[in-house]
Amino acid sequence: MQRKSFEDMQCPIARSLERVGEWWSMLILRDAFYGMTRFDEFQQSLGIAPNMLSRRLGALVDSGLLARRAYQDRPLRYEYLLTPAGEDFRPVLLALMAWGNHHFAPEGVSTRLTDVRTQRVVEPVLVDADTGERLSRERYVIQAGPAANERMRARIELSRQRRERRRDDTSFPN
Amino acid sequence: MQRKSFEDMQCPIARSLERVGEWWSMLILRDAFYGMTRFDEFQQSLGIAPNMLSRRLGALVDSGLLARRAYQDRPLRYEYLLTPAGEDFRPVLLALMAWGNHHFAPEGVSTRLTDVRTQRVVEPVLVDADTGERLSRERYVIQAGPAANERMRARIELSRQRRERRRDDTSFPN
Numbered sequence: 001m002q003r004k005s006f007e008d009m010q011c012p013i014a015r016s017l018e019r020v021g022e023w024w025s026m027l028i029l030r031d032a033f034y035g036m037t038r039f040d041e042f043q044q045s046l047g048i049a050p051n052m053l054s055r056r057l058g059a060l061v062d063s064g065l066l067a068r069r070a071y072q073d074r075p076l077r078y079e080y081l082l083t084p085a086g087e088d089f090r091p092v093l094l095a096l097m098a099w100g101n102h103h104f105a106p107e108g109v110s111t112r113l114t115d116v117r118t119q120r121v122v123e124p125v126l127v128d129a130d131t132g133e134r135l136s137r138e139r140y141v142i143q144a145g146p147a148a149n150e151r152m153r154a155r156i157e158l159s160r161q162r163r164e165r166r167r168d169d170t171s172f173p174n
Numbered sequence: 175m176q177r178k179s180f181e182d183m184q185c186p187i188a189r190s191l192e193r194v195g196e197w198w199s200m201l202i203l204r205d206a207f208y209g210m211t212r213f214d215e216f217q218q219s220l221g222i223a224p225n226m227l228s229r230r231l232g233a234l235v236d237s238g239l240l241a242r243r244a245y246q247d248r249p250l251r252y253e254y255l256l257t258p259a260g261e262d263f264r265p266v267l268l269a270l271m272a273w274g275n276h277h278f279a280p281e282g283v284s285t286r287l288t289d290v291r292t293q294r295v296v297e298p299v300l301v302d303a304d305t306g307e308r309l310s311r312e313r314y315v316i317q318a319g320p321a322a323n324e325r326m327r328a329r330i331e332l333s334r335q336r337r338e339r340r341r342d343d344t345s346f347p348n
Contacts, residue, residue: 010284012274013204021197030187035336085277091300095265100186103259108321110184122302126265129297132306147282162209
């Protein structure tokens with residue numbers, strides 16, 4: 001992964017991608033949510049080279065998303081378990097899954113989120129935690145938080161200007 | 175990005191990552207949501223090499239997430255606009271943003287999702303579209319869809335077994 005400047009890393013999206021912005025890392029987390037814990041399980045599921053898997057698991061442990069735990073003494077063997085921060089990644093994967101199912105499943109859907117109690121298929125949507133309202137782009141906007149630096153503020157100001165342009169110019173897409 | 179076997183690509187998460195599973199692509203989409211449309215704007219925001227930006231923009235156009243539109247004739251200049259499939263990526267970015275703000279913002283929050291009507295700060299959560307219930311891991315599970323292949327079914331079956339093990343073994347984390 002190519003690194004950006006430390007300055008720009010203030011963006012929480014960029015910082016998150018620094019931990020998982022890599023194909024294999026997200027698929028390892030996906031498989032951890034499927035209940036896999038052992039090196040062999042990840043390797044078989046992903047068809048990934050052992051040295052690459054070892055490196056990605058180590059990076060996820062260093063980032064605090066997986067915890068390594070010995071499950072056998074002789075020979076010593078480890079398993080990898082989701083930490084609370086790793087567990088919190090689940091909405092990102094569910095949102096990715098819903099997006100992939102909507103747009104990139106020409107032969108039909110291969111996975112679906114299901115309520116185990118009722119077997120009903122569930123569509124995940126992102127809402128305002130307080131009101132339950134869906135987060136439309138025009139109403140729910142990104143604003144600067146207390147720690148925002150100049151670069152972040154400039155991006156957010158541009159965003160505000162473009163929003164107004166879209167509002168005024170009805171010929172502009174979106 | 176390393177390619178996985180076509181077989182395994184059935185997973186909607188893997189297929190989504192094939193389109194955006196790369197640091198720059200997600201940050202370009204992020205900036206498109208901030209209202210950026212022009213090559214120079216993306217370049218300035220990202221500090222990315224022009225040939226790399228050009229390649230990533232082209233890949234996002236090929237994947238149908240951005241549309242290229244001429245905005246000037248002499249010299250010919252293009253801008254890049256989110257397509258409907260690109261717009262649908264927004265929940266993934268908002269989920270990443272919330273995750274980054276929770277776990278990787280030691281100096282405080284730099285961006286916050288805000289309701290423009292009330293200026294209230296909004297916490298995005300993923301819920302069942304029909305009931306509004308939060309999607310807890312134990313109750314809402316992935317099951318095979320009609321198009322699931324053998325590999326996908328095996329992964330989902332493992333997931334079911336591990337869920338039962340977690341339920342039976344209270345000493346098991348999660």
